[in-house]
Amino acid sequence: MFDTTKIVLLNTRRSLFSKIKEAPILYFFFILMMIGSIFLFAFITFFLTYSDFEISIHEIFIGIFSIFTIKSIVDFYNSYTKSETVAYSLSTQVSQIKTVFEIFLSVLMIQLILWFGLSVFYLLSLSFFGMSFWYPFEYMLFSIGIISSVFLGTTISIHFFSSKKYRLLPTIIVLAFFFYLQHYLFIVFISPLLILHLIWAIRHSLSSYLYVNRKERIKGKYETKIRDRILAIANKEITILYRDRLLFSFIFTAVSTGLFTGYLYINGNEILIPESLRDVVADVLPSSFIMLGVYVIVIYTAVFPSLTLFLNEEKTLWLLRNLPIKNDTLVFGKAATLGLCFVTAIPFIAYVSPFIGLDNILYLTWFLIFSYLAGIIIAFPLGVRYVGKKSDVLLLYTVAMVLLFVIGAGSLFGKFIGNNFELPIFLYFLIIFIELIILYGSLKLSSRSYALKY
Amino acid sequence: MRTGSGFNIKMIIVKNLTKTYGKVNALNNVNFSFKDSEITAIMGENGAGKSTLLKICAGILTFDYGEIKIDGYDIVKQAIKARENIGFLPEMPELYDRLTGREFLFYIASLRKIKNAKKIIENLTNLIGIDKSLDFELGGYSKGMKQKISIISAMMHNPNNLLLDEPVYGLDPLTSRTIQDYIKKIKGATIIATHSTQLVENVADQVYIIMKGKVLLKDKVKNLTSKYGSIEETYFHVKDENNV
Numbered sequence A: 001m002f003d004t005t006k007i008v009l010l011n012t013r014r015s016l017f018s019k020i021k022e023a024p025i026l027y028f029f030f031i032l033m034m035i036g037s038i039f040l041f042a043f044i045t046f047f048l049t050y051s052d053f054e055i056s057i058h059e060i061f062i063g064i065f066s067i068f069t070i071k072s073i074v075d076f077y078n079s080y081t082k083s084e085t086v087a088y089s090l091s092t093q094v095s096q097i098k099t100v101f102e103i104f105l106s107v108l109m110i111q112l113i114l115w116f117g118l119s120v121f122y123l124l125s126l127s128f129f130g131m132s133f134w135y136p137f138e139y140m141l142f143s144i145g146i147i148s149s150v151f152l153g154t155t156i157s158i159h160f161f162s163s164k165k166y167r168l169l170p171t172i173i174v175l176a177f178f179f180y181l182q183h184y185l186f187i188v189f190i191s192p193l194l195i196l197h198l199i200w201a202i203r204h205s206l207s208s209y210l211y212v213n214r215k216e217r218i219k220g221k222y223e224t225k226i227r228d229r230i231l232a233i234a235n236k237e238i239t240i241l242y243r244d245r246l247l248f249s250f251i252f253t254a255v256s257t258g259l260f261t262g263y264l265y266i267n268g269n270e271i272l273i274p275e276s277l278r279d280v281v282a283d284v285l286p287s288s289f290i291m292l293g294v295y296v297i298v299i300y301t302a303v304f305p306s307l308t309l310f311l312n313e314e315k316t317l318w319l320l321r322n323l324p325i326k327n328d329t330l331v332f333g334k335a336a337t338l339g340l341c342f343v344t345a346i347p348f349i350a351y352v353s354p355f356i357g358l359d360n361i362l363y364l365t366w367f368l369i370f371s372y373l374a375g376i377i378i379a380f381p382l383g384v385r386y387v388g389k390k391s392d393v394l395l396l397y398t399v400a401m402v403l404l405f406v407i408g409a410g411s412l413f414g415k416f417i418g419n420n421f422e423l424p425i426f427l428y429f430l431i432i433f434i435e436l437i438i439l440y441g442s443l444k445l446s447s448r449s450y451a452l453k454y
Numbered sequence B: 001m002r003t004g005s006g007f008n009i010k011m012i013i014v015k016n017l018t019k020t021y022g023k024v025n026a027l028n029n030v031n032f033s034f035k036d037s038e039i040t041a042i043m044g045e046n047g048a049g050k051s052t053l054l055k056i057c058a059g060i061l062t063f064d065y066g067e068i069k070i071d072g073y074d075i076v077k078q079a080i081k082a083r084e085n086i087g088f089l090p091e092m093p094e095l096y097d098r099l100t101g102r103e104f105l106f107y108i109a110s111l112r113k114i115k116n117a118k119k120i121i122e123n124l125t126n127l128i129g130i131d132k133s134l135d136f137e138l139g140g141y142s143k144g145m146k147q148k149i150s151i152i153s154a155m156m157h158n159p160n161n162l163l164l165d166e167p168v169y170g171l172d173p174l175t176s177r178t179i180q181d182y183i184k185k186i187k188g189a190t191i192i193a194t195h196s197t198q199l200v201e202n203v204a205d206q207v208y209i210i211m212k213g214k215v216l217l218k219d220k221v222k223n224l225t226s227k228y229g230s231i232e233e234t235y236f237h238v239k240d241e242n243n244v
Helices: A003-022 A024-049 A057-081 A086-090 A096-128 A136-160 A165-181 A185-203 A205-212 A229-243 A246-272 A275-281 A285-311 A317-322 A327-345 A347-356 A358-385 A392-420 A424-450 B050-058 B079-084 B101-111 B117-128 B143-155 B173-185 B197-203 B221-228 B231-241
Strands: B011-021 B024-035 B039-043 B065-070 B086-089 B161-165 B189-193 B206-211 B214-220
Touching (some): A024 A096, A086 A205, A096 A205, A136 A165, A136 A205, A165 A185, A185 A205, A246 A327, A285 A347, A285 A392, A327 A358, B011 B050, B024 B050, B024 B189, B039 B050, B050 B086, B206 B231, B214 B231
Parallel strands (some): B039 B206
Antiparallel strands (some): B011 B024, B011 B065, B206 B214
């Protein structure tokens, strides 16, 4: 009974412990940040409760609900849809629907362990600030909401990767109602319907498994040039990014983030900030939106590829290690790919500039270059260090946190230079020049880190 | 069997090699010498250390103690030079799914700086019978097709030394025979890790049988077949004699 659930949970637990053993510092850092984030969240709750501002329970719910829905989508995808070992479970005499249901149960249990663990820590943090942590009714409703998020996440995971994507329609309608009604009780009350929807999805789950794991003979444009080694490595990486449609995705993100950031630059104060707080944040808010816009772009077009350039080599490492090329050549070849990724980020400037004014274009250009280089400097050595160790989500989170701090400091410093110096361009150039030197050091460090340690 | 030129002897020397995985001794103070123009088969049960030995010689895995020289170049201190002289085929070759077979081979040719790559690729793909599928992405290849591409990538720079882990596994009979004939023609040291006794009898000059990280037998294939009748019988004899 529940053999598949037990196996998935056992595998998840062992894999987590093995990763902790492989990268203890990274996990220590990650746990510290998780604890810090929850503690900070409790402090913000405390601060908002004892100030004039009102906290909306719906907004808190929507944040937690979204995180658990996304995590359920990813977990179910990894444990079922793209799992290399699930074929064994599916080929036994046990009904395939039952096997998929057991995988869903394991995903549900993982989310519940996380929810209860983290929420109890949050409530304890509240008590640390002298606030009441006795909210049994709300806690129960939130817990039902989290369980519903797993129903929804699993359903989305099954249908999104199926050839029949129209089956997502009921899910989209539920989400649309939820966002329209702006009340978390909607999700709580609709949970019986979500169970029915999930059962329907599980009954069709095999088609999405077969669809994702199908093999296609795709004809590609062939290449018959012998290139310089660095160019050959960069060309190979760019070809893969292009065929995975990531380059288009980068451009789309740059354009949409540019437009959205520009819109928030002008209207963000009115839309997002409570009236009582508007005067307080009026000065810092527009530049914060710019900073966050650049942050999103850099995470997606610099940090993500910097990490995956090496992490994706997990299974092909035998090939790279066996080739007679210097580590420097490999690292610089891969880093050269990021030059093209930067080009895909440039439309951000073009689309945000009409909103913030052309007189800010120098600062904006500098800030994008500064942040982009900072992203690579931080992410690249970590990607190389953990090549083949599958800690990618964790790495992304770690780099994202460190980068937020660096970009925040850079934004303040850049503004300071812009406001206090007559010719800020020289200082901007100097900072970029220094960053380039640090980048060179970072790549050299990556190269040393890549070498086999005999 | 292949015969050497007698000049300019190239070889792989493995001295006192020890490799552990945690508490498990994969290779325990073993010594090998693989001579030029000689095909050596490494046999042993699952987990005996065959693939580990090949990966260490190919420079993709570290070891705890010992020394390895490829054509006189130390695998640790002169890694680039040593790797230039090696062609390596792993047991389960994973390739770049989004590159076509042709793009992949040209990528390897660029990194290995192979002259006349176009002609070499054309000849080898024709010989191994993968030329018709070269413009398809590797993600859609079958196991055997991936094996063929990997074999070509291991051989295309005409290395002095070939390290092949189960080279004919997953191949159709015709390609398997073609590969075996090709291996026999190559000048240089060839090491084959395999479970196939038939392959050993067909191509190998000498055989090592290793178990639990130790070398239990080293001899010429013809001596063993005349003594025990076949390599399969030799294998079981060694196993029984050593109580493993």
